[in-house]
Amino acid sequence: MNVVLWIIAGVLAAAFLGAGFMKVARSREDLAKAGMAWTEDFSPGMVKFIGVVEILGAIGLILPALLDIAPVLVPIAALGLAVTMVGAVIVHVRRKETKTMAPAVVLLILSAVVAILRFGPYSFTS
Template sequence: MNIVLWVVAGVLALAFLASGVMKVARGKEDLKKAGMAWVDLFSPGMVKAIGAVEILGAVGLILPAALDIAPVLVPLAALGLALVMIGAAVTHARMKDYKGMVPSIVLLLLCAFVAWGRFGPYAF
């Protein structure tokens, strides 16, 4: 199970890192053209802040355990990213973009799985 948790955390880290870098590096118009219509609901600074949180969460899923420095940060990062995905799902629901909710819910469940495993029976 430890290997499964590492693989899921790695996949989540890659997904959130890519998503976060895109939000930080691109402007609102570019993100909207890429299919992220939700950016109209937020200021440019807020979109960049969400991206920064995703990047920090991605780093927090891997580095603390890999470097054996405060590995308790791994489940905390997973929990934080789960909260971000709850916000994403709510945002999509408010926009009546139910297809857009699916990736948010899948990522939420994967984050919850990592948080459960690393807080619980498979802690470092």
């Protein structure tokens, strides 16, 4: 199960790094044109902030355990990303974008699985 959790964390880290860097590097208008219409509901600074949160969460999923420095940060990062995805799902529901919220739901579930299992039976401290 430890290997499975590492794989899930790696996939999550790649997804959040990509999404986060895209939000940081591109303008809100470019993101909206690329299919992220939800960005119209947020200020440019907030979109950049969300991107930074996703990047930091991705780093937190991998580096603490890899370097064996405060590995308790892994489930904390996973929990933070799950909360971020709860917000994303809420935004998509409010905007009636139920067809485009599937990635957010999948990322939410995977982040929650990592958080629960890394806090619980498969923690790095047990």
